[in-house]
Amino acid sequence: MMSKIEWTEQTWNPIGGCTKVSPGCANCYAVSFAHRHANNPTVGDKYKGLTVKHSNGKVDWSGKIHLYPERLEIPLRRKKPTMYFVNSMSDLFHEDVPFEFIDKVFAVMAICIEHTFQVLTKRPKRMAEYFSQSGLNERLEEVADVLLVKTGGLHDALNNVPLPNVWLGVSVENQAAADERIPLLLQTPAAIRFLSCEPLLGPVDLRPSWMNPTRQNDNPVSWVICGGESSPNARPMHPDWARGLRDQCKAANIPFYFKQWGEWGVNEIKACAFLSKNRSSQLNVVVSETKSEKPIAYYAYPSKGNDEIGAIETMSRLGKHRAGRTLDGQTHDEYPK
Numbered sequence: 001m002m003s004k005i006e007w008t009e010q011t012w013n014p015i016g017g018c019t020k021v022s023p024g025c026a027n028c029y030a031v032s033f034a035h036r037h038a039n040n041p042t043v044g045d046k047y048k049g050l051t052v053k054h055s056n057g058k059v060d061w062s063g064k065i066h067l068y069p070e071r072l073e074i075p076l077r078r079k080k081p082t083m084y085f086v087n088s089m090s091d092l093f094h095e096d097v098p099f100e101f102i103d104k105v106f107a108v109m110a111i112c113i114e115h116t117f118q119v120l121t122k123r124p125k126r127m128a129e130y131f132s133q134s135g136l137n138e139r140l141e142e143v144a145d146v147l148l149v150k151t152g153g154l155h156d157a158l159n160n161v162p163l164p165n166v167w168l169g170v171s172v173e174n175q176a177a178a179d180e181r182i183p184l185l186l187q188t189p190a191a192i193r194f195l196s197c198e199p200l201l202g203p204v205d206l207r208p209s210w211m212n213p214t215r216q217n218d219n220p221v222s223w224v225i226c227g228g229e230s231s232p233n234a235r236p237m238h239p240d241w242a243r244g245l246r247d248q249c250k251a252a253n254i255p256f257y258f259k260q261w262g263e264w265g266v267n268e269i270k271a272c273a274f275l276s277k278n279r280s281s282q283l284n285v286v287v288s289e290t291k292s293e294k295p296i297a298y299y300a301y302p303s304k305g306n307d308e309i310g311a312i313e314t315m316s317r318l319g320k321h322r323a324g325r326t327l328d329g330q331t332h333d334e335y336p337k
Helices: 029-037 099-111 124-131 136-151 175-186 239-252
Strands: 010-012 051-053 059-061 083-086 116-121 166-171 192-197 223-227 256-260 264-274 284-288 296-302 309-317
Touching (some): 029 051, 099 136, 116 124, 116 192, 124 175, 166 175, 175 192, 223 239
Parallel strands (some): 166 192, 223 256
Antiparallel strands (some): 264 309, 284 296, 296 309
């Protein structure tokens, strides 16, 4: 399926359903999509039972997972080299997705060497477990043979893991997620490792050992995506959080992709505020709601060299398109080479 996601070309979803595991999941677009389409007469059967609507009106995942084996062949039928985001509507390494089915997904990716596959997960521990299995390469070869007999295709000897056309990434919405997920990503064999810092919910300090080659790991993080949230209940992203990632990537010579501001955009209005000394070291976020104005988020942080006066960034709910995707007037569309 052609994708509106800026950093990919198509999405490939052989799995449906998920469960929320961290703050970045709070306003998940996939659960809303699945709930809306459950009553669609054309595709509704694919989504029925995946979501629940609570008495307060909120929609959440039901915890059920659907496997779609008929979708496995989609990349096999496309000859034009394409970049695929794998499972944009779920998580390939969800606990209820059998390793046997994941084998089939990776076998397809191994066959389709002309395509590039981007696999993003919030469950790097299970991803690491999958790749630590003995005999994985032999299993993928066997599954590939079965798939190609079914589709009438042929293939040369498959590449061993890590597959050169498969990028593995983890979602990193804040420092806690970074500290938990990035080390596990670095333990997993991958041709390209990447971070999706979206929705970015706080500042993230990327450790030098994650970004620079070491004796223990000569293939560190190769790409960083950054973006704000774009759902109806979107949380604002402080500009300095995005700037921090940009600057760290530049210092480490890592490609940086600024995807979007999301629902909230930076105002041209600037303001100042006096902060008490006991709060000046904290990053403060206040969202104001008024009847006459759209909500505005005020980000207060201390000015350099002054413990009492802080600059304020003002942001409004501009909408994704109006907010745009330039950071300090510049577009960042860098990819790993």
